[in-house]
Amino acid sequence: MNLANKITLIRIAMIPMFMLFMYLQPLRPGVMEIIAVLMFLAAAGTDRVDGYIARKYNQVTKFGKIMDPVADKLLIAGVFITLADIHPQVSAWPVTIIMAREFLISALRMIAASEGVVISANIWGKVKTNIQVLVAFLLILHPGVIYLPGPIPFIIIWLTALFTIYSGLVYFWESDLEFFAPPEN
Known part of the structure; x- marks a missing residue:
């Protein structure tokens, strides 16, 4: 297993740890909030590190x-679900919207990939992620x-939920939606 993949697994392992400190x-x-937020930020930061290492050192793998x-x-789900559980001001509804968008876009990407279409990350997805990390930081x-x-x-x-919806809609608008069309006879 290469370094980039190990860093990805470390990010996953950090999720229950920062959730524990939140609880x-x-x-x-x-x-506990400071420990939790430092662990969360470290986990969020590994996303940039593993991608950089994978591309720079030709370690991109399936x-x-x-x-x-x-x-x-998992990182975003872990932080927002925990926040909804422990903070009375964080409603489950916007958290559910955020999670639904994340999983719908993942499904869209999988469907597209099965048809040979690549849906790359766009600026709105990156802005969305930064907003989610900032809001999670503040709420922790x-x-x-x-x-x-x-x-x-x-x-x-x-x-955050509204911007998350917007960024998801942009993915649908900008993607090659031909794979949704019925097969030609």
Whole structure:
């Protein structure tokens, strides 16, 4: 197994660890959030590192092509599901919307790949990921380390969900949708 794939697996292994620290927050308020957010940011950062290493050192593998996006989805699912569970201001609805978009785009990519069509990441998907990481960062630290007043947590999670939907729609609009057409007779 090459280095890029090992880094992807490390990202997956970090997910339950930062989730655990999020759940341990009541034991040491402030401290546990900082540990959780550092682990989350480290896990999110490995996404850039493994991709860079795979491309630079010609270590792109089938395993990596499959597991890297799976690791990304697990990371986002882990953080937002945990936030919905522990923060009363983070509703399950926007989290469900975020997860649905992630899995629908993954399914779209798999269907396209089965037809020989590659749906590459676009700028909106990258912006979406950065917004999700930023919002997760803020919500992990709220309220023990930073305080987000009033409805701010509620608003930012919903804005994240709306942008996530938009970025998913862009994938559908920009992709070669011919593979959805019925076969010609």
